Amino acid sequence: MTRDADARARACLTAVAPPGDLWLGAMLAEHGAAEVWAAIAAGAAPPAVPCEEDGRPGPQARETLLRRWRRWSAAAAQVDAEQLLSASAAAGIRFVVPGDPEWPGRLEELGMPGSRRTYGLWVRGAGDLRNLCLRSVAVVGARACTSYGAHVAAEMSYELAERSVVVVSGGAYGIDGAAHRAAHSAGSTVVVLACGLDVDYPRGHAGMFADIARTGVLVGERPLGATPHARDFLVRNRLIAALTPGTVVVEAGRRSGALNTASHAAELHRVLMAVPGPVTSAMSAGCHMLLRDWNAGCVTCADDVMAQIGPMGDLPEGPVRTSAALAPEHARVLGAVSGSGTGPAVIAAACGEGLDTTMRILGMLAASGLVERCPAGWRLVR
Amino acid sequence: MTRDADARARACLTAVAPPGDLWLGAMLAEHGAAEVWAAIAAGAAPPAVPCEEDGRPGPQARETLLRRWRRWSAAAAQVDAEQLLSASAAAGIRFVVPGDPEWPGRLEELGMPGSRRTYGLWVRGAGDLRNLCLRSVAVVGARACTSYGAHVAAEMSYELAERSVVVVSGGAYGIDGAAHRAAHSAGSTVVVLACGLDVDYPRGHAGMFADIARTGVLVGERPLGATPHARDFLVRNRLIAALTPGTVVVEAGRRSGALNTASHAAELHRVLMAVPGPVTSAMSAGCHMLLRDWNAGCVTCADDVMAQIGPMGDLPEGPVRTSAALAPEHARVLGAVSGSGTGPAVIAAACGEGLDTTMRILGMLAASGLVERCPAGWRLVR
Known part of the structure; x- marks a missing residue:
């Protein structure tokens, strides 16, 4: 099987199945993307996976999986690999799969345990995703942040960029936006989106996304034109955590989505960090919970972050690419x-x-x- | 030797020697207070102590110790035990020594290693020092605190008092005062002073000290009339840490004296806690250092403190006094x-x-x- 056949099949899979499906991940690991996609497109039966990967046993669970499979097959009728890839390319979007030079090696850890691996990544921008992520840190937090949170996110991200550390975050208003804007003014950033990379969501960040694409990258698992649903943000969060050696939660209430990113970072055994704030602020209560109950490192500035992730992130000694x-x-x-x-x-x-x-x-x-x-x-x- | 002879000798020692002297502590442990005081008062040679307790060896060090001893002997001429104790009693101040029912057992841990034990404690107020300290927590912080720090100290101390936890702190403006005032309005507090208990230092807290004495206690190692010197505050800090199962630093800059109290708490293996604040505030930088580098517990409210010290402090199970x-x-x-x-x-x-x-x-x-x-x-x- 050529790289192209594998990549084409994976691109098509992103167009029919939601990202991070455990069952589909197990099938890909067992049979390869080309075979799985051929079965979906042909409306054939799903290839078998080792039963422990199957999720829930029993005939009822099996029926649920089959309904899912039939949904993918129905959607596959609308999908043409060449058309999807060429329309993406026209929008400045490339598709990267495991084994490609630009593939970030850290994503492999999403495969243990269970296969929450991504099928492939859509990438937009002049930066090299793998290189950018080598020495990076995720800076995340609440959308409805306070001016304190926005200030700290900006200050810390700017200082990280000055030290050639790439900031990885989502594309939302609030902490995400503050971190990207500040880091972009001193270096490159990586935006991880829950929608198609041509869908500027939120609209107000369209200009920022275009700016970032000039030196950094936008990256996501959803195909051209895909609009984001609530579930997509949670699935996207595992990518933010997985792309970086460590995650900093700058400001988060007790129910913030940033805590979901933090839990992925903890699961992946990445460095988990939190910025303290006033104990009188509900918007810092999530950060204080991470410090108190999750053993997160207390970070107040870029130097604290560098001390936590080490001067080179988790790079093996010496340059990775000679x-x-x-x-x-x-x-x-x-x-x-x-x-x-x-x-x-x-x-x-x-x-x-x-x-x-x-x-x-x-x-x-x-x-x-x-x-x-x-x-x-x-x-x-x- | 009667309790009275021992207590009288110890009271006199507080009048001639600075608190926490290692050499004097070693002498007391070896020979008892009555014998040591008799030698000082008579201008005799100092009794021998085991050489490892001697501090620095060599003739030069010996000469330094002897100069110290002669200073104490000279001061002893002015000291009369009966007069000191009766004048103190007239000012509402009693003297408590190891073995007394009111002696807080936790202070024994000041004896390991080296003997930084206190010779005895002057106590003023209606409370019982030992009972008050059983279920207590030290709430400390900067004198020049912000309104945020004062607010959090007051809120937390009031809630601790509501849960029948006694707040122990110094008598300074800032965090100390805010903690005492709030705790006093809902329960009893313990003020640890670096001066004589009749010396209202700072002056502006004279009224608060009088209020606290009605239900709680003021306690210190210095005799009637002793004014505080800079060194006394640092020596006093070890008492604050030693009287309680845990110390909370509410707000402290990087060079705050509250960090000295924190280091005593850590040395004594007591629970060390810090309240986070804005990372943009230099007045919280000391607290963040404790969270980051000293493994202090992150506490944001009284419930967090209770969770750290346990529901009964470090009390053995069940009531201590039947x-x-x-x-x-x-x-x-x-x-x-x-x-x-x-x-x-x-x-x-x-x-x-x-x-x-x-x-x-x-x-x-x-x-x-x-x-x-x-x-x-x-x-x-x-």
């Missing part, structure tokens, strides 16, 4: 960086790229641990 | 309390005490675990 594996333009930029430090304009002139492109590539090289910021601009690591 | 050991008026009040609940006025009428006295005694009986508050007033435990 310069030998770099794209030609990345290698040119890297070649123009000295050990003692070079200004970005000098680097851009030396490698023949524009300043914007050079800055973007420097950010990716930093995420890979090859270069780092210094007073003079950028320098080689070690 | 009714057989009670003073006659306490036994009379206890006899008037029913198992299903009795109002305080009914109890007062039945036992023939005034309402104020009855309320005070009920508080002590509650601290001993014999009675508890209930919707109808007070009822017997079990």
Whole structure:
């Protein structure tokens, strides 16, 4: 089976089945996407999965699963892989599957236990999803945040971006938006959406999403045109937690969706952090619960976050991608960086790229641990 | 040696030596207070102590200790035990030593390691120091607190007092004062002072001290008339931590004296708690440090504190003092309390005490675990 057949099948699956379906995940693990998709599209019977993956045993449960399967088959009639991929490409959206160079390795941990793995990711933007996530942290919180929460989210995210740490968050108003805007002004960010990447939800963030796409990425599991439903946000939250070595909850009430992201981070054994706030504020009660009952680390600034996740996130020692594996333009930029430090304009002139492109590539090289910021601009690591 | 000879000697020692002197503590442990005081008063040589207790070895260190000893001997000439105790009694101040019924057993832990035990405690007020401290918590924080800190200290202390938990704190402006005032309005409090108990320091708290003395106690290691020096506050802080099963730091900057109290609590293996605040407030930075680096429990209200120290503090199961050991008026009040609940006025009428006295005694009986508050007033435990 070629990469293309697998990717096409996975793209189609995102168009008929909801993300994170345990049963479908088990089928994919057992039979591969092409075979599963062929069965769905043909209206054939579902391929067997090991019974312990089946969820609930018994004839009644089996009937529920079959109804689900028939729903997917019915929807499959409307889906054409080539059309879906070319329309997505026209909207600037690519499709990334396990095994692709841009696939973030951390997502594999969603497969243990049960297979809540994502079938594939839709990605929009100039950034490289894998590189961006290497040295990243999730900054999440309530939509209806206070000015205190928005201030802290912005301050912390800006400082993280200054330290070449990529901020990963949802696309909502409140903490998500404050974190993205601030981080974007000093670096790249990753927006994880619960809808199609061409659906600007919420509308008021359309401009911000377009800005972020110029250096960072938008990413999601839903296909072109998919509008978000309540359930999608909860399923999306597991991606935010899984893409990063750690999650910071900046401000959250006792029933905030951010606590759902926090629980995914805890399940995935990622670093869980919370920002304290006034005990008189109901909007910090969720954070205080994380500190008190969930053993979350208390973080008050970017330095506290860095201390919790380690200077390189959970990167193995040394650069993950060596310069030998770099794209030609990345290698040119890297070649123009000295050990003692070079200004970005000098680097851009030396490698023949524009300043914007050079800055973007420097950010990716930093995420890979090859270069780092210094007073003079950028320098080689070690 | 009689109790009186020991107590008289210890009272005199508080008048010549600073509290918490390790060398003097070692001498007291080895030779007893009467012998040590006799040597000081006679200008004799200091009695020998086991060399590991000696602090620093070598002739130079020995000379430092001897200078200290000679200073105490010189001051002893001005000290007359009978006069000191009768003048104190005239000011409503009694002297309590180890072995007395009112001696708080938790203070023994100050003796390990090294002997930072207190020589004896001056006590002023209608409360029983030991009973009050049984079910208590220290509520401490900055003098120059914010309105947020004062608000939280008051709210938490009032709720603790409502749950028959005694608040222990210093006598300073800021968090100390806010905690005492609020707790006093619903129960009894213990003020730990770094000066003589007749010295109202700070002056502005003279009225509050007088109020507290009516149901609670003021306690300290310094004799009548002693004014406080900077060092005294730090030495006093170990008493605040030692008298209680746990310490809550409500609001503290990075260099607040409250962190000194916190470090004593940690050393004594008491429960250490901190109240979070805005990360934008320098006045909460000390609390966040305790949460982040000292593993302090995050507490936002009295219920959080109760959960941390346990419903009865670190009391052994069941009442510590049985009714057989009670003073006659306490036994009379206890006899008037029913198992299903009795109002305080009914109890007062039945036992023939005034309402104020009855309320005070009920508080002590509650601290001993014999009675508890209930919707109808007070009822017997079990």
